[in-house]
Amino acid sequence: MSDPPKDNPQSIILLETLAAGPLKVGATPPRPGLMGAFEHYGKRLLKHPFFPWVGRWMMIGFLIALAYSAFFGPRDPRLNFATVMSWVVWWPLLAISYLVVGRVWCAVCPMGALSDIVHRRIGLNLKAPELFKKRWLVAVLLGIAILYQAWIEEVTRASVSPLITGFILWSFTIGAVVSGLVFERWTWCRHLCPLGAWSGVFAMSSVVEVRADPNVCLANHCKGIYCYFGRDDLPGCPFHQVPKIMETNRYCSTCGNCLKACPNDAISIRLRPPSREFVTQKKEVLENALISVVAIGVVIFQGLVMTEPWATLREYAAASLPLLSNDAVLYGALILACVGLATGLFFLASQIYARLTHQSCHAEMCRFGFAFLPLALLTHIGHNLGHLFNGYALVPGALAGLVGKLPQAAAEGAPNLWLWQVLEIGLVVVGLIISVWAIRRICGAAKGNCPRPLATAPYMMLAILYAAVFIALFALPMVTRVS
Amino acid sequence: MKTFQWNARTIVIVAVALLLTASVGVMGIWLLLSGQPGTGMMESGDHTEMMGGMDISGDHTTMMGAPANRGLLGGYTGAVGLVMILAFVGMVGSLLYALFREKPGQPQPAACWNCERPVETDWTTCPYCGAALVAQATRP
Structure with a gap:
């Protein structure tokens, strides 16, 4: 880590007037009740010296077990520890974690942990290439990561192939380790990891945030930016963030480094409404706002290809156009169609809204794009929870398979279609409510430029349309992921 | 570094x-x-x-x-x-x-327009002096 710069009194005065508004001496008082208790114990957890390393070492052990099982375990995906734990258990839990604890998986991710260990011990500690930080490249990489991740999972059928699962684990681990060998901090997680890109986007809808209280920073005349640079042997933010000016969860892994490094106890974990940061963000750029609409398209794609009627549709497509008999082409065309349709409808709604409010369409797309993220996330959670509920019976068999005691038959378990559908549709409705609330909040933040409720009608109708598509998809019978 | x-x-x-x-x-x-x-x-x-x-x-x-x-x-x-x-x-x-x-x-090329200290390109406010970096951050 670099050393913090020397003091500059003039800069501190400007900071007091510009960054935090009127100066208040002392910290914001803690909230009472259960929220206050959550924040108190959450902060204690993040500041604990064993966090996140206990979790990281456990996950490294888990990764070793996954890799062993992927390459040397049973070939049947329903008995293989790697496929069952990765696709049936971990993937749905990861989706839930986005909402409940943000991007915390990145704090305990075994690949990131290995990268961090290598980086601290023997890494060259070079700065990440500026190329990684170019706006256009970040957007393109994120788009490719999201599309490719969804596409590759379907085309390779990674969820039913231990070898492909093992290959994905290996390639991600090597990417992280090589990045740790060469670059500073968590360059892999911040700039290169496709899963991290996806996690960062969904973490923006989280109900928790780690932020600094600027009043404490100012009252203590903090000039060291220890949360960014680190202090003594305590590392700073691995994602190059400064909590007192941070506006988004996208690049916060909740690793607790900043809480430990801050000498003034200014940083805490807080509960918040799930879409609050969409209203408060200053940096509204189109590619970021469009991510949530792209996520809608990807979730539609993931839902559609797991419905039972999809098999018939696929055969029909292959019979109509021989080129579509190639899975890579068919799924590629389908995902682009889903994303294109979702984005096109959003553009249309923005055009109507811009005409109603006499604003620039581009500006409105930047402001309202994020509002659809809760809907995408809750639908993603619902869809994946269904896989968890219908596949958890495979876990004992997979554990037995890991230690070489293969059961006579995999515990299939009849999918509880009714429960699955109720769960999925219920979460879509919750997502719709949060998205509608976010639209109202974003509109309200515009003050005079948004004559409610008429003006928000295009976006409201679009959210309802997306939700209706999700519900229609989820009303169809689904195939389970591994079995 | x-x-x-x-x-x-x-x-x-x-x-x-x-x-x-x-x-x-x-x-x-x-x-x-x-x-x-x-x-x-x-x-x-x-x-x-x-x-x-x-x-x-x-x-x-x-x-x-x-x-x-x-x-x-x-x-x-x-x-x-x-x-x-x-x-x-x-x-x-x-x-x-x-x-x-x-x-x-x-050193990194990006710097705050006010205090000229190095900043990350995705920051919206300079953590040293508090100057708004939004225009700088959103510049392609």
Whole structure:
């Protein structure tokens, strides 16, 4: 880590007037009740010296077990520890974690942990290439990561192939380790990891945030930016963030480094409404706002290809156009169609809204794009929870398979279609409510430029349309992921 | 921030990094050529022994796809090949780019317009002086 710069009194005065508004001496008082208790114990957890390393070492052990099982375990995906734990258990839990604890998986991710260990011990500690930080490249990489991740999972059928699962684990681990060998901090997680890109986007809808209280920073005349640079042997933010000016969860892994490094106890974990940061963000750029609409398209794609009627549709497509008999082409065309349709409808709604409010369409797309993220996330959670509920019976068999005691038959378990559908549709409705609330909040933040409720009608109708598509998809019978 | 210079340690680390990166490529090529990717035991038909004679065919055609749907640019093999190629090219490319093009160890070019201290390009406010960096941050 670099050393913090020397003091500059003039800069501190400007900071007091510009960054935090009127100066208040002392910290914001803690909230009472259960929220206050959550924040108190959450902060204690993040500041604990064993966090996140206990979790990281456990996950490294888990990764070793996954890799062993992927390459040397049973070939049947329903008995293989790697496929069952990765696709049936971990993937749905990861989706839930986005909402409940943000991007915390990145704090305990075994690949990131290995990268961090290598980086601290023997890494060259070079700065990440500026190329990684170019706006256009970040957007393109994120788009490719999201599309490719969804596409590759379907085309390779990674969820039913231990070898492909093992290959994905290996390639991600090597990417992280090589990045740790060469670059500073968590360059892999911040700039290169496709899963991290996806996690960062969904973490923006989280109900928790780690932020600094600027009043404490100012009252203590903090000039060291220890949360960014680190202090003594305590590392700073691995994602190059400064909590007192941070506006988004996208690049916060909740690793607790900043809480430990801050000498003034200014940083805490807080509960918040799930879409609050969409209203408060200053940096509204189109590619970021469009991510949530792209996520809608990807979730539609993931839902559609797991419905039972999809098999018939696929055969029909292959019979109509021989080129579509190639899975890579068919799924590629389908995902682009889903994303294109979702984005096109959003553009249309923005055009109507811009005409109603006499604003620039581009500006409105930047402001309202994020509002659809809760809907995408809750639908993603619902869809994946269904896989968890219908596949958890495979876990004992997979554990037995890991230690070489293969059961006579995999515990299939009849999918509880009714429960699955109720769960999925219920979460879509919750997502719709949060998205509608976010639209109202974003509109309200515009003050005079948004004559409610008429003006928000295009976006409201679009959210309802997306939700209706999700519900229609989820009303169809689904195939389970591994079995 | 360390200043980068070629010496025995850095040569060893870069060589290890390249070897590890190459291992992804080698594994990808192995999967590509072996014809195994994604097919698992369930497609090849020899799964019955492992499954204790239980018949699990038929129900999985929806998930597994048509058997004829394989080939270098299609189905499992082609996708794995693409993963391998993209991962390999991307990792080697970024490594070499960082080592030779970016002149590592030099300070970052982005700086606050007010206090001229180095800032990250995605920050919206300078943490040192509080100056708004929104215009700077959103500049392409």
